Amino acid sequence: MRISARNLFLIDGIGASCSALFLGVIFTQFNELVGIPISSLYLLAGIPCFFILLDVYFYKNIQIKTTKALKTIAFLNFLYCLISLIIVFTHRDRLTCLGWAYILLEILVISVLTFIELRTAKHLNKQ
DSSP, rough: OOOOHHHHHHHHHHHHHHHIIIIIIHHHHHHHHHOHHHHHHHHHHHHHHHHHHHHHHHTTTTSSHHHHHHHHHHHHHHHHHHHHHHHHHHTTTTOOOOHHHHHHHHHHHHHHHHHHHHHHHHHHHHH
8 A cells, every 4th residue: 555645745744743742842841751951852843843834835736746855855854863863862861761762752753754755756756
């Protein structure tokens, strides 16, 4: 079963919304549960906010180069994972088990989505 490119943009946008909500709202209110400084949480939440805008743009303008758009989103997701890891390792002495669990789970989910986006882009290239 293949997921359409349009649905991938929707899924990516929903995921980015969840990330922004957790990092920018929930974890900033309960900072002691995750151990990531609030300024770093806002930085990590800001990136998915940009992704939401990009995903909405790609979703609404499906006539654009879909393969290139999927590769762009996949690459940005990969960069976000790297930035997340850098921030987490910078604050590793303060991070709680919940903080580690959230970041690692988020990276796992994003990695799977990135793989699917790249596979879909490759499949579209062959058509």
